[in-house]
Amino acid sequence: MTTSPPLPWTGADPYAAALRTGRGPLFLRRADGWLLPLEVERWCARADQVDRQVLDRCEGAVLDIGCGPGRLVAELAGRGRTVLGIDVSAAAVDHTVRLGGQALRRSVFDPLPGEGRWGTVLLMDGNVGIGGDPRGLLDRTARLLVPGGLLIAETAPVDVDERARVHLTDAHEAVGAPFLWARLGTAALLRYARGWERAGQWAAGGRRFVALRSRKASSSAEPPKSTAVISSQRAG
Numbered sequence: 001m002t003t004s005p006p007l008p009w010t011g012a013d014p015y016a017a018a019l020r021t022g023r024g025p026l027f028l029r030r031a032d033g034w035l036l037p038l039e040v041e042r043w044c045a046r047a048d049q050v051d052r053q054v055l056d057r058c059e060g061a062v063l064d065i066g067c068g069p070g071r072l073v074a075e076l077a078g079r080g081r082t083v084l085g086i087d088v089s090a091a092a093v094d095h096t097v098r099l100g101g102q103a104l105r106r107s108v109f110d111p112l113p114g115e116g117r118w119g120t121v122l123l124m125d126g127n128v129g130i131g132g133d134p135r136g137l138l139d140r141t142a143r144l145l146v147p148g149g150l151l152i153a154e155t156a157p158v159d160v161d162e163r164a165r166v167h168l169t170d171a172h173e174a175v176g177a178p179f180l181w182a183r184l185g186t187a188a189l190l191r192y193a194r195g196w197e198r199a200g201q202w203a204a205g206g207r208r209f210v211a212l213r214s215r216k217a218s219s220s221a222e223p224p225k226s227t228a229v230i231s232s233q234r235a236g
Contacts, residue, residue: 014170016091019044019069028166028181035169036183043068043125044095047075050205051124055079057211059150060119065108065141066127070096077101086112108140118144123153132163132180134192142195142214150199151212153189157203161188186210 018026022044028036042048047055055075060082067073067085073096076083085096085103096103106112108130121141123130131137141151160183168176184192186201186208199211 013089013091013176014168015089015176018170019089019091019095025171027169029169029175030164030166036166038168039125043071045071047071048205050207051075053204054122054124054152054154054209057150057152058120058122060146061114061117062120062122063112063114063118063144064122064124066123066125066130067096067101067103068092068125070099070101070103072122072124073101073103074099084113108137108144112144115144117146118149119146120150120152121145123151125154126156126183128153128155128184128189129182132165132182134182134184134189135194138192138196145214147214149214151196151214153210153212155186155189155208155210156183157185157206157208159185159187161185161191 014026018024018040022041024038024040026038026040028038051072052075055072058076058081062076062081062083064072064083064085067087068089069092070085073083073085077100083101085093085101086106086108087093087096087103088105088107090105093103093105104113121144123137123141128134128137138151145151163180163182165178166181167178189210190198193212195215196212197215199213201208201210203209
């Protein structure tokens, strides 16, 4: 049985507060005091041109890991696509559902609907850092996809490969619970992508992206079907 890592958006939850207002400032803070600004306003807005170009590449049913407030889920749902967002933040899931998307409060390391049947998995907005274990996250993602399925990941705009224990914090020093996170540039992600086929990399709007294809099905995946099954909008 897979054990989920500690949930990051807990404690004082400055993330939930930022989503309620739709604006920051909000940061990831390392123990040494270094701050990474988070783009709350962009995340809470509708999908922009760069987002839409990424979504144009999606194939089949789409799973958005770490969907946040749901702009990508809502955009795909508006196109009539089968799409599910997952996020460990209740505030993010609520926001996604209010936009008309389907979402579950779930970690990617928890059991998920449609395992082995998703056509595309998204790791946007730095979500290649989830869990602080890039290779473990890529292995888990491969088990979620159909054979030959597509992973689209957004990488850091600089050449970086680091793992750290971080906190979420706002301008008023509200601090969330600590969690492990990784920051990866494109070169670093490709180094970890053993067992994947490169399907493209590009930059747009100051952001960088990588597309990878899974090579084989997981032996633990459910029997394949033509589309993934979404069981419900909300986790119980």
